[in-house]
Amino acid sequence: MSAEKGYVGLGEVGEMEESIGLNLKATELRLGLPGSESPVKSTSLGAKRGFSDAIDGKWVLSGNGKAGSDLALGKDASLFSPPSDNTNNDPLPLPQPSKPIPAPAAKAQVVGWPPIRSFRKNSMATQPPQKNEADAEPKPGCLYVKVSMDGAPYLRKMDLNNYASYRDLSSALEKMFSCFTL
């Protein structure tokens, strides 16, 4: 039986095995200036592209494991080029740009992978909020955590969803506990 090339843009296993040895970062093709988000164009009909779909327009790949989609992007970069000429598209190995965007705290997420139930994910959500793609599960309405400070007579509850950054969180905590004198 001939191998069916999945519409998700997966390569054949043989190609994947080849690519594992490659330093993909050095030959990474980026559309547009470093730090800009390139629009993802798809020529496949209809259905979701699964794994490669999840990559948020940020083409910075970790270079291990995601061989199939790496290859799809590398080989078929034209699939994703905007119609007009992109003069920033440099086929030569690019010098690694210093990232003006903060390095993602988490990898781009595939829906339903790793296979962890929502209840568990929500319970673990006291970790820094991850970047989700739009159709990943929605954030829980409230992300209450109880905060305890040494010396404070009682705990405080706070909704992590209200704070966009560590700085906000930390100043809110300060205010919350400032009334307790040690």
Add this chain to the structure above:
Amino acid sequence: MKKAAYSFPEEVLEHVFSFIVSDKDRSSISLVCKSWYEIERWCRRKVFVGNCYAVSPPILIKRFPELRSVTLKGKPHFADFNLVPEGWGGFACPWIRAMAGAYPWLEEIRLKRMVVSDESLEIIAKSFRNFKVLVLSSCEGFTTEGLAAIAANCRNLRELDLRESEVEDLSGRWLSDFPDSYTSLESLNISCLGNEVNLLALERLVSRCPNLKTLRLNRAVPLDRLPNLLRGAPQLAELGTGAYTSEMRPDVFSNLAEAFAGCKQLKTLSGFWDVLPSYLPAVYPICSQLISLNLSYATVQSPDLIKLVSLCEKLQKLWVLDYIEDDGLEVLAASCKDLRELRVFPSDPFGLEPNVALTEQGLVSVSEGCPKLQSVLYFCRQMSNAALNTIARNRPNLTRFRLCIIEPRSPDYLTLQPLDDGFGAIVEHCKDLRRLSLSGLLTDRVFEYIGTYGKKLEMLSVAFAGDSDLGLHHVLSGCDNLRKLEIRDCPFGDKALLANAAKLETMRSLWMSSCSVSFGACKVLGQKMPRLNVEVMDESGPPDSRPESSPVEKLYVYRTVAGPRLDMPGFVWTMDDDSALRIS
């Protein structure tokens, strides 16, 4: 006198049948002859429906008029991971309504992955006078108002278990709706509730129910209220704590330790959200009696985990986060020789880099040290064929093996080869393997192994694996006992599916998403197999608006005697005999 030798009074047969409880055996009895079928169906008290769409309420009621216990499952397993869109189905209401009319003496309802409304709960509360057991596992669609109806009306309720359901938590007041005269509670699991319940009502309820054996609290129950609850139920066998943290005070600690020590029958512990490590020693006195420990929400580091686990010499079941690390698993292997089940969950599944020192070695240690280990669920970031081989040879008694290497398509990290041989060793050596989940880099060869050796395999989960239809063909043609097959993101397509169409009637269900099955093939399958429901899911629009060769987004095929279902949302189409598509 010859006649007497041939005929057995029905009552005697009925009495004999009452000792046969397994569904399979009951089914066999009913096939012996017409009169046995009749007798059996009148005295069947318990029924399990693995797929609520495989049969309909009228069909069930017509065949089994005197049920006392019904279990129904709705959505496919991958719904747990958000692969099944909202509104897909699995509605409990039609079942509950029908049963309310047909089974006034119904005692037990167990639902899994179904949509349950408050209205349904109200019907349950008012229709069954002797209602005893309500288990809602991974269900959704109801609020605490529905629970209030149950609490207020079910005088004989023994068990209320909401495990992992999504409940709209409007108020904790519902618990107070159990009347003061109500004392028959034996098992309560509210661990999924988001908000605080009325703690005073909870304490009173717990202390007035002398047969309470299982109490699983939710995160919102503060630790300092736990001692009181425990003192009210010293006969508890299973406890799920709430948040396991409080400001560190010696009197709170000693109170807690004393309360735990008073529970001489406590065998199962869970909960442990937000653990403050200094409070863990409060459970040390009872560790030696524990057989089941669920620390999978306990974000504590290895040393604290190791200490705790090393004291649980009778442990049979451990669920834990990967904070336990390889070192901790080595201690587990040395201390807990009775271990039957291990689940290790990832603490940082979406992180780019490993945050803990947990590798394949941990699992190898446990496979070496724990001779009774049967069931494994393991999340990790690297695996090798050698390790899998060792595990397989160490533990041929494995019955459930679910491995999740977090990065899809990860090869053997030592050789960079696919993990075909490793998983092949698992299926070859573990002859009683019933459930298997694959991950990592896998070619069609692993499926050849599975088809060849996986003769007892009942459930297989596959993701990001395989090269071609041959892979799927191996599984469908080789696994004689396969009941459930779920596949995502694999290059499996039409040929294997159509060539093995008849196999699908011997299985409960097949799920395929982000694969290469064409719309045309789905239509053909639906036409060829009238006793299968072939459901195509596509959120981007009707599949017939695209060429027939276009792959479908999601495919769910299941056998049924009830025909195509009528409650499908707009993004689901059934491919049936006349291939008519419902216009949404």
